[in-house]
Amino acid sequence: MVLYNKHKEDIIMVxxxxxIEKTIIRLHLEQGRTQKSLADEYGLTINVVRRIIxxxxxxxxxxxxxxxxxxxxxxxxxxxxxxxxxxKEADFLKKAAAFFARENN
Numbered sequence: 001m002v003l004y005n006k007h008k009e010d011i012i013m014v015x016x017x018x019x020i021e022k023t024i025i026r027l028h029l030e031q032g033r034t035q036k037s038l039a040d041e042y043g044l045t046i047n048v049v050r051r052i053i054x055x056x057x058x059x060x061x062x063x064x065x066x067x068x069x070x071x072x073x074x075x076x077x078x079x080x081x082x083x084x085x086x087x088k089e090a091d092f093l094k095k096a097a098a099f100f101a102r103e104n105n
Contacts, residue, residue: 014048024049025056029073032081 020042027033028049035053039046060070
């Protein structure tokens with residue numbers, strides 16, 4: 001992986017373990033973790049994390065199997081978000097029902 005410094009004078013090589021790259025990709029795409037939070041957690045710069053994700057997306061465009069995996073991860077994240085929202089709505093409705101039940105008694 002290649003990372004440029006602020007002045008783009010020097011090229012700094014940053015090597016990241018492939019398993020950590022996979023984890024970063026999965027956490028970002030499936031769980032919606034921000035690049036900043038992943039950079040902080042793994043002790044990387046945000047530019048390195050951004051490059052890992054960008055490179056994965058480019059690889060997915062070339063490889064159908066990887067593209068399918070990418071689509072599944074993105075769909076999984078969307079479903080998790082929708083599920084979380086539905087749980088919040090259900091909890092709210094339970095509380096509202098309990099409130100109105102007390103009001104009627």
